[in-house]
Amino acid sequence: MNIKIIALGKIKEKFLKDGIDEFLKRLSPYASVEIVELSPIEIKDEHLTKRVLKEEGEKILSVIKPQSYVITLEIQGRELSSEQFAGKIKELTNEGISEIVFVIGSSCGISEDVSKRADFKLSMSRMTFLHQFARLILIEQIYRAFKIIKGEIYHK
Numbered sequence: 001m002n003i004k005i006i007a008l009g010k011i012k013e014k015f016l017k018d019g020i021d022e023f024l025k026r027l028s029p030y031a032s033v034e035i036v037e038l039s040p041i042e043i044k045d046e047h048l049t050k051r052v053l054k055e056e057g058e059k060i061l062s063v064i065k066p067q068s069y070v071i072t073l074e075i076q077g078r079e080l081s082s083e084q085f086a087g088k089i090k091e092l093t094n095e096g097i098s099e100i101v102f103v104i105g106s107s108c109g110i111s112e113d114v115s116k117r118a119d120f121k122l123s124m125s126r127m128t129f130l131h132q133f134a135r136l137i138l139i140e141q142i143y144r145a146f147k148i149i150k151g152e153i154y155h156k
Contacts, residue, residue: 057111
């Protein structure tokens with residue numbers, strides 16, 4: 001399975017980088033994971049938010065292959081338990097999907113065009129997280145999903 005995580009912005013905090021690196025290392029026996037970091041566009045005027053989201057959306061869509069299965073992280077997405085998330089990944093694998101792309105937008109969200117491209121919209125929680133935390137949590141949950149799928153000890 002190939003997994004691509006598209007995220008706006010870079011991780012600056014060492015403790016988050018270390019956590020992400022640790023889970024990427026743990027994931028390596030189960031999947032090939034690529035993180036694509038795109039530069040967010042700074043919003044200097046709140047009235048320009050929609051235009052900025054559209055520009056960021058164009059960047060995001062340019063790195064998604066037509067055949068990729070796209071899961072966007074959205075506030076209005078569907079909340080899943082870890083077991084349900086693992087079931088979703090297993091289902092996609094069984095359907096022959098070779099690449100899952102997860103999209104983490106900017107602090108303003110994601111564009112309508114990216115949301116429309118999504119095959120599945122996922123909400124991590126009703127709570128709001130820093131986008132850098134969302135990346136770490138997502139990678140840990142992907143790792144947890146593979147451990148659940150394989151029936152290996154980790155998930156409790």
